[in-house]
Amino acid sequence: MKAFHEVREYPSDLMVWHKSYDNISFIAHWHREIELLYIRRGSIKMQVTNHSFTAHEGDLVVCDSGDIHYSNSYEKGSCLDFLIFDTSLISSHYQYHGFLSPVIPAQEMKRYGLDQLLLSTEKIVDQELSTHEEYYQEVIRANLRNLWYHLLRAMPVADDPGTMQNRRNSMLNDFQTLLSYMEEHTQNISLEEAADMMHFSPSHFSKVFKQLTGINFVRYMNIIRITQASESLKDPEMNIAQVAFSCGFQNIRTFNRVFREITGLTPSEYKALPSREPVNFTYYKSSSNIMSYAEKDPVTIAKAE
Helix, strand or coil: CCCCEEEECCCCCCCEEEEEEECEEEEEEECCCEEEEEEEECEEEEEECCEEEEEECCCEEEECCCCCEEEEECCCCCEEEEEEECHHHCCCCCCCCCECCCEECHHHHHHCCHHHHHHHHHHHHHHHHHHCCCCHHHHHHHHHHHHHHHHHHCCCECCCHHHHHHHHHHHHHHHHHHHHHHHHCCCCCCHHHHHHHCCCCHHHHHHHHHHHHCCCHHHHHHHHHHHHHHHHCCCCCCCHHHHHHHCCCCCHHHHHHHHHHHHCCCHHHHHCCCCCCCCCCCEEECCCCCCEECCCCCEEEECCC
């Protein structure tokens, strides 16, 4: 079981998704699909597995299948393109490549003509998914493969990707296991208990956790709890106090404060909304201190099988 595994709803049975956002950030999460993140404007701070960097306008970030990644907008005015697709669309036997860096700088994008190829592929994906003309799936697959293999030409790989893959798997499995435990034990897990699971001292664990996720342990736990609370608040049989205690909050006052900090609404205001579909706080707008969720993003958070 692995927590904060992103499971996406797609507009068709073809597992590909494209959207652009202004001033958006996202907390540490992972998914089985490949994610291409193109910085159209501005800059963002980002981490992919153990690579921490600032990406600028024209750069492309490649998040391989299973990579834990997060981002904070470095400055207002950023615009990001997300192109996410299942590995089966490019290869029936996809294998990890062991990239030395997840970033293709803007100058390399232009050198290889990848900037125009990426934008062209995004346009084709949008058009084909919209019209569903005959053979649209084959057209999308062909264009994604063409883009992917041209990207590989610009991405240096490790001398021994097998060894790199083993280290990567070990790190990802340990951390994903911890995140899963955190999600399943929101009512009573403490920082000390989480640190003990990783065989770290609490102080060292706090440092490592923030380095890997970009936020501290308490903030991360609160996002998990509020995400669960948004689901529970749909249930007309549950009152706000029951929701608060079921999600690990010890008193209503704290629950109300944290819920509003993360969603911009009180639990009562959220429960009173005409549509109370559960929202996902993996992605959030970063133009203010409030993490308002990214509207029209069909992603949900689920546990892996």
